[in-house]
Amino acid sequence: PLVAIQNNWNLNFTQDIFHWVLGEYALALLPNSENTIPNWLFVVEKTPELTALIARLDHIASTSGFNVSSLTLDGQTISAWTQITALSENNTSINIDAKIKGAHTTLDNYEIFASDLKILKAVLSQKQKSLLENTQFQNAMTAIPQPNQGYIYLNWENSQNILKRHLPLLKFVEVLDKPLFDHLQSLTISSYSSEPGILKGGVFWQLH
Numbered sequence: 001p002l003v004a005i006q007n008n009w010n011l012n013f014t015q016d017i018f019h020w021v022l023g024e025y026a027l028a029l030l031p032n033s034e035n036t037i038p039n040w041l042f043v044v045e046k047t048p049e050l051t052a053l054i055a056r057l058d059h060i061a062s063t064s065g066f067n068v069s070s071l072t073l074d075g076q077t078i079s080a081w082t083q084i085t086a087l088s089e090n091n092t093s094i095n096i097d098a099k100i101k102g103a104h105t106t107l108d109n110y111e112i113f114a115s116d117l118k119i120l121k122a123v124l125s126q127k128q129k130s131l132l133e134n135t136q137f138q139n140a141m142t143a144i145p146q147p148n149q150g151y152i153y154l155n156w157e158n159s160q161n162i163l164k165r166h167l168p169l170l171k172f173v174e175v176l177d178k179p180l181f182d183h184l185q186s187l188t189i190s191s192y193s194s195e196p197g198i199l200k201g202g203v204f205w206q207l208h
Contacts, residue, residue: 020053042113078105140188143204148192156184183207
């Protein structure tokens with residue numbers, strides 16, 4: 001899924017994003033019923049380098065043919081990457097069709113990037129329950145040694161369709177160990193080695 005997002009946006013995550021990210025960050029992939037490429041949400045802590053990151057992403061959007069513009073969403077100023085097309089209905093009328101490919105805004109000490117305005121609106125309205133309040137997530141974090149070099153958290157029940165679509169081998173693995181996957185709720189992978197040349201990690205399976 002991440003490769004598809006990179007190709008769709010002409011991005012290199014390592015050079016264009018993570019090179020500039022020095023604080024906390026989170027990247028989420030979300031189901032997209034209208035496209036095989038999942039929706040995404042990227043939240044990054046504000047640091048002095050964040051301004052350069054935003055400018056770089058705006059530049060990439062601009063060189064990819066998108067307009068960088070500002071709009072207001074529920075009283076919040078949003079920077080949007082839009083694809084604008086002129087639609088001529090007759091000789092005297094021209095309509096404009098604007099498709100938003102991505103947007104970002106500042107919330108507290110974080111910059112929030114999203115592929116869809118609906119996703120950004122849901123975050124800003126805070127109607128969705130925070131992941132930090134999710135019992136499954138809390139249990140997974142408790143099981144991971146501290147400190148660590150980060151983690152990947154997968155809610156299997158919500159993300160399995162996306163993963164199977166992009167990783168067909170998972171369907172075969174699921175058949176081999178069907179009892180496990182039938183009861184799998186979430187999967188957390190983390191690395192926590194601080195010794196040079198040694199990589200240590202752990203996998204936490206949460207079942208129901």
